[in-house]
Amino acid sequence: MSNITDVIETYLKKVIQNTNHKAIEIKRSEIADRFECVPSQINYVINTRFTVERGYLVESKRGGGGYIRITRITNEDKAKLIDEIIEMIQPSVTQQATIDILERLLEEEIITKREARIMVSAIDRSTLAFQLPVRDEIRSRIMTAMLTALKY
Known part of the structure; x- marks a missing residue:
């Protein structure tokens, strides 16, 4: 059984997927009412x-007519996407950010589930038994090497 967070995420992703613009504007209170949860x-x-x-850009406007705009970042050129990710993770990257990136690569069908599992095991904090910030710097280097290999 999915938790409420997963249900809301799935709903918002479906709404984004069904729009031509790959962006939606929502009111936090309306979504909260829909799922009977707190804002x-x-x-x-x-x-x-x-x-x-x-792979999302989020903007918000506060106030009475406020909204949250969620935009799906699309990139037709997979090599360019990988280059952008490499730039984003330099000079260091956290484990959670790396996992988020791998989930995006899975969604974009750049990597398989098996490749994602291998990559996660290579960058896990238990594998990289170093103190911070060295661990995040080494994780960045490993991810950069793996992403570069994916391009070719």
């Missing part, structure tokens, strides 16, 4: 599931 739950979903690493 802060919507914030949590947006802040954790719709990140740049996962």
